[in-house]
Amino acid sequence: MREGFIDVYRGEYVESKHRVHIAVVDFEGNELCQVGDIEQFVFGRSSMKPIQALSLIESGAADTYQFSEADISLACASHNGEAQHTERVHEILDRLHLTTDDLRCGTHAPRWDEAYRKIILEHREITQEYNNCSGKHSGMLATTLQMKADTNDYYKIEHPVQQHVLQIVSDMTETPTEEIRLGVDGCGLPVHAVPLKNLALAFAKLAQPKLLPEARQEAIHRVTNSMMHEPAMVGGTDRFCTDFMRVMDGAMFGKAGAEGVYCVGVKERGIGIALKVEDGNGRATSTGTLEVLKQLELISDEQLQQLDQYVHTEILNGRKEVVGKLVPRFQLECANIK
DSSP states (O other): OOOOEEEEEETTEEEEEEEEEEEEEETTOOEEEEESOSSSEEEOGGGGHHHHTHHHHHTSHHHHTTOOHHHHHHHTOOOOOOHHHHHHHHHHHHHHTOOGGGOOSOOOOOSSHHHHHHHHHTTOOOOGGGSTTHHHHHHHHHHHHHTTOOSTTTTSTTSHHHHHHHHHHHHHHTOOGGGSEEEEOTTSSEEEEEEHHHHHHHHHHHHOOTTSOHHHHHHHHHHHHHHHHOHHHHSOTTOHHHHHHHHHTTSEEEEEETTTEEEEEETTTTEEEEEEETTOOGGGHHHHHHHHHHHTTOSOHHHHHHTHHHHTOEEEOTTOOEEEEEEEEOOOEEOSOO
């Protein structure tokens, strides 16, 4: 097993190291490349959102409640809580004849500082639309209404919506439902753990679903195209997911997950990439992901230049001076690359 690290430099000296595990799999299930342990079970966290969003499409809820591409992209989001996100959450809930009180994601301060400052200056309460998962929860409420199920407990694993999501996760990752390890995510919804290589497989299928049933193919195209056409909804200003998809311009889609997870689907090649930072520190994910794409020769020097702030993530001090950076130190172990 070849080990991999992201080294954290302070000045010219290595101060810390983040161990990384990486799986690269194609849509036929071939394991192409790896670093570290790709058999380990990993909670996909928010990287699972594009998979979970298939329930919104396949249930018919997206059509019934007129979800646009921006709405679907928001259902896959871990957003900043900017006005573009919170206003769209309200628009979706209005169509459902529900309010933010019907969300079960809980509250946290918006990630976007300007939105947080505005709340403080206006002496307003932080409400649930600012939760980075409010788009996913709004989509699940739509699915709940479509299924004519109870909206009060849509977040519980025994609810029809979560059972539908669980089956989709099982299908896409090729992991039997009884083997999927379940926990509770930060937003209160069930969170699924599968082997890292199976998470990469799911993203490969999202990238190239031609071996799947036609209805699933259509749902996948709708979800991934929405993310790539409306990347600002997935993250927002100065977020890697958003900037990455803008630069890749329809060639790839990516989604972060908490605790150091990042997944990419490469459309033309039908390749899925899943990266896990062992210590859970998300600061290493963009640097690691871009290094994988560089080693696979799937990203150009020009595209890397456009994403320069994420290539070697900088360490700043309190005066915003650069005092260090993150540098990848791993080599993919590859076989079966076509």
